[in-house]
Amino acid sequence: MPRPKPFIREQRLNTGVYMSNPIKMVAEMYPWVPFQKLLGIKIESYDDDYAEISIPFREELAGTPNVYHGGVIASLIDLTGALSAWSGHDDKKGMRASTVSLNVQYLSGAKGEGIVAKSRAVKRGKELVFCSIEVFSVTSNRLIAKGDIVYRIV
Amino acid sequence: MPRPKPFIREQRLNTGVYMSNPIKMVAEMYPWVPFQKLLGIKIESYDDDYAEISIPFREELAGTPNVYHGGVIASLIDLTGALSAWSGHDDKKGMRASTVSLNVQYLSGAKGEGIVAKSRAVKRGKELVFCSIEVFSVTSNRLIAKGDIVYRIV
Amino acid sequence: MPRPKPFIREQRLNTGVYMSNPIKMVAEMYPWVPFQKLLGIKIESYDDDYAEISIPFREELAGTPNVYHGGVIASLIDLTGALSAWSGHDDKKGMRASTVSLNVQYLSGAKGEGIVAKSRAVKRGKELVFCSIEVFSVTSNRLIAKGDIVYRIV
Amino acid sequence: MPRPKPFIREQRLNTGVYMSNPIKMVAEMYPWVPFQKLLGIKIESYDDDYAEISIPFREELAGTPNVYHGGVIASLIDLTGALSAWSGHDDKKGMRASTVSLNVQYLSGAKGEGIVAKSRAVKRGKELVFCSIEVFSVTSNRLIAKGDIVYRIV
Numbered sequence: 001m002p003r004p005k006p007f008i009r010e011q012r013l014n015t016g017v018y019m020s021n022p023i024k025m026v027a028e029m030y031p032w033v034p035f036q037k038l039l040g041i042k043i044e045s046y047d048d049d050y051a052e053i054s055i056p057f058r059e060e061l062a063g064t065p066n067v068y069h070g071g072v073i074a075s076l077i078d079l080t081g082a083l084s085a086w087s088g089h090d091d092k093k094g095m096r097a098s099t100v101s102l103n104v105q106y107l108s109g110a111k112g113e114g115i116v117a118k119s120r121a122v123k124r125g126k127e128l129v130f131c132s133i134e135v136f137s138v139t140s141n142r143l144i145a146k147g148d149i150v151y152r153i154v
Numbered sequence: 155m156p157r158p159k160p161f162i163r164e165q166r167l168n169t170g171v172y173m174s175n176p177i178k179m180v181a182e183m184y185p186w187v188p189f190q191k192l193l194g195i196k197i198e199s200y201d202d203d204y205a206e207i208s209i210p211f212r213e214e215l216a217g218t219p220n221v222y223h224g225g226v227i228a229s230l231i232d233l234t235g236a237l238s239a240w241s242g243h244d245d246k247k248g249m250r251a252s253t254v255s256l257n258v259q260y261l262s263g264a265k266g267e268g269i270v271a272k273s274r275a276v277k278r279g280k281e282l283v284f285c286s287i288e289v290f291s292v293t294s295n296r297l298i299a300k301g302d303i304v305y306r307i308v
Numbered sequence: 309m310p311r312p313k314p315f316i317r318e319q320r321l322n323t324g325v326y327m328s329n330p331i332k333m334v335a336e337m338y339p340w341v342p343f344q345k346l347l348g349i350k351i352e353s354y355d356d357d358y359a360e361i362s363i364p365f366r367e368e369l370a371g372t373p374n375v376y377h378g379g380v381i382a383s384l385i386d387l388t389g390a391l392s393a394w395s396g397h398d399d400k401k402g403m404r405a406s407t408v409s410l411n412v413q414y415l416s417g418a419k420g421e422g423i424v425a426k427s428r429a430v431k432r433g434k435e436l437v438f439c440s441i442e443v444f445s446v447t448s449n450r451l452i453a454k455g456d457i458v459y460r461i462v
Numbered sequence: 463m464p465r466p467k468p469f470i471r472e473q474r475l476n477t478g479v480y481m482s483n484p485i486k487m488v489a490e491m492y493p494w495v496p497f498q499k500l501l502g503i504k505i506e507s508y509d510d511d512y513a514e515i516s517i518p519f520r521e522e523l524a525g526t527p528n529v530y531h532g533g534v535i536a537s538l539i540d541l542t543g544a545l546s547a548w549s550g551h552d553d554k555k556g557m558r559a560s561t562v563s564l565n566v567q568y569l570s571g572a573k574g575e576g577i578v579a580k581s582r583a584v585k586r587g588k589e590l591v592f593c594s595i596e597v598f599s600v601t602s603n604r605l606i607a608k609g610d611i612v613y614r615i616v
Contacts, residue, residue, distance in 0.1 A: 033216075033217060033218075033223070034213055034214050034215065034216045034217075034223075035214065035215050035216060035217055035222075035223035035225060035226060036217075036223070037214075038192065038214050038215070039225070059188055060188050060189065060191075060192050061188065061189050061192070062187075062188045062189060063187060063188075063189055063190075064187075068189075069187070069188075069189035069190070069229070069232075069233075070229075070232045070233075070252070070253045070256065071189060071193070071225065071226075071228060071229025071230075071232050071233060072189060072225075072229070074225060074228040074229060074232060074256055074258075075223070075224075075225025075226075075228060075229060076225075078223075078224045078225050078228060079223075079224075079225060098224070098260060098263070099224045099258075099260050100259070100260060100408070100436065100458060101257070101258060101259045101260065101409055101458055102224065102228055102256075102257070102258040102260075103255070103256070103257050103258075103411065103565045103610070104228075104255060104256040104257075105254070105255045105592050105610060105612065106252060106253050106254060106255065106256075107584065107585040107592055108585070109252070122569065122605060122608065123569040123570070123605070127435070128408065128460075130567050130569055130608075132608065143584060143585070146584065146592075146594065146610070148565075148567060148608070150408060150409055150458065150567065152436075254562070254590065254612060255563055255612055257411045257456075257565065259438050259456060259458065261430065261431040261438055262431065276415065276451060276454065277415040277416070277451070281589070282562065282614075284413050284415055284454075286454065297430060297431065300430065300438075300440065300456070302411070302413060302454070304413065304562060304563055304612065306590075341524075341525060341526075341531070342521055342522050342523065342524045342525075342531075343522065343523050343524060343525055343530075343531035343533060343534060344525075344531070345522075346500070346522050346523070347533070367496055368496050368497065368499075368500050369496065369497050369500070370495075370496045370497060371495060371496075371497055371498075372495075376497075377495070377496075377497035377498070377537070377540075377541075378537075378540045378541075378560070378561045378564065379497060379501070379533065379534075379536060379537025379538075379540050379541060380497060380533075380537070382533060382536040382537060382540060382564055382566075383531070383532075383533025383534070383536060383537060384533075386531075386532045386533050386536060387531075387532075387533060406532070406568060406571070407532045407566075407568050408567070408568060409565070409566060409567045409568065410532065410536055410564075410565070410566040410568075411563070411564070411565050411566075412536075412563060412564040412565075413562070413563045414560060414561050414562060414563065414564075417560070
């Protein structure tokens with residue numbers, strides 16, 4: 001549910017460098033959003049309607065020894081979905097955003113290895129963006145969770 | 155998705171104190187599960203089929219200034235639902251558990267105040283437990299999110 | 309996903325009787341919406357943010373002998389949620405509507421008896437209404453499913 | 463939520479023809495399940511972990527003139543997901559089944575044309591099968607909804 005507008009506004013006061021591309025700025029600031037920083041996210045790539053974000057494994061993120069907590073996976077699904085909604089968004093339509101709803105299915109556990117989420121925005125309405133997200137283990141490359149979000153940008 | 159079994163086993167090696175009540179032990183260990191410690195959860199209460207867990211506000215958990223990241227709320231829904239499934243569970247039926255699926259609807263934002271989740275396990279099948287969760291802001295006492303999980307204990 | 313506007317418009321051509329209360333008209337027309345007629349729905353009651361709708365048992369609605377098909381239950385959750393969103397809606401804000409998303413958890417089966425859904429609209433945003441729905445068996449009065457919808461009226 | 467076992471058992475009493483392939487029998491009986499007959503489903507194809515089922519447009523299935531009711535789409539997602547779970551299932555592991563949970567996102571409306579759902583079972587656990595489903599309009603070939611189910615066969 002990151003709503004980057006305040007960061008954008010703040011940034012505008014300090015520098016003019018991002019003003020020509022607010023979407024790129026959202027992506028560049030993404031790892032600085034406090035909870036996203038706490039998770040240690042790494043943006044792998046993003047393109048129109050697409051985003052790919054990873055989290056290296058740290059024991060602090062575990063629910064059981066060596067296995068990510070379900071909340072970490074849900075968070076990664078939420079924030080990767082959100083970035084795929086931002087990517088390809090026309091900033092003239094507004095820059096205030098939040099997650100409307102989130103669904104996650106947990107398929108298997110990733111043990112002691114990083115995870116990466118890949119999200120695609122499959123439909124853009126006037127305000128709502130529908131995103132489908134899959135989460136893979138980085139080393140063993142197994143599908144460990146899937147989900148979707150409805151994201152709203154106004 | 156916490157699967158407390160390993161913690162239980164470990165504990166048994168050290169002390170015998172919890173062996174007579176494994177469910178109570180799950181609850182007492184809950185704030186020590188690494189990611190739950192990172193979130194700073196506080197168990198308010200639990201009883202058969204019920205659990206109530208809060209997270210005091212910290213800027214590290216924000217998605218925008220002063221507002222919880224959606225991932226924090228999803229995590230709280232997951233882990234509070236799980237504790238309500240544990241509460242009232244018959245440990246002789248097994249102690250291995252994981253979340254099957256999670257749904258969250260985001261209703262409004264909590265600004266700079268703590269949140270508390272209240273979960274009820276509304277149905278216990280042979281392996282699956284269905285839990286309904288509501289999240290409130292602590293000071294203004296508004297409903298800020300609701301969700302449900304399907305939890306599996308075997 | 310019923311979008312009653314066309315029915316409303318049509319009705320206006322014929323009579324003026326409903327013009328003063330479009331929401332009441334939506335409710336009165338509800339059993340005439342073709343698929344809702346096929347299901348044989350019966351509106352039990354509705355009030356601000358609330359609706360209660362039943363379906364008497366018919367073998368045609370079964371998935372296995374004597375048990376409702378999951379699709380019937382999902383449909384009842386959708387359409388009861390929608391009516392609770394209409395109830396209490398300010399018609400001046402618009403009368404075009406559709407379901408954004410639907411979640412259902414199946415808890416137990418109703419055998420050869422009617423079902424009734426009770427829905428509450430728990431949050432109204434500018435366009436989106438969030439509804440929580442429970443489905444009970446009519447005779448044995450057991451909770452057989454629960455769900456929620458996000459509904460949009462513009 | 464179709465639970466075809468009773469049909470299977472009944473069939474066994476009458477003929478021996480299906481006994482060597484119970485999964486094929488589930489598929490062949492699928493259009494006869496009462497509510498699925500009422501919807502007028504047509505099985506397009508199925509293969510291991512995959513199923514494709516269509517519903518030709520009929521005004522009886524409408525929520526607004528010429529547009530499918532959301533309940534029809536939810537039903538199609540449920541029953542197509544279920545068939546993809548059956549396809550590839552080892553019948554020796556059991557033949558009793560029901561839907562655990564269902565999620566649907568409504569992306570756009572199909573106007574006066576048939577719809578077809580395509581489902582893939584992406585994960586088989588010991589009892590639970592996770593299926594992802596997309597629904598397309600047949601003529602205009604647009605993605606009109608997506609969803610997932612958790613299905614249980616024991």
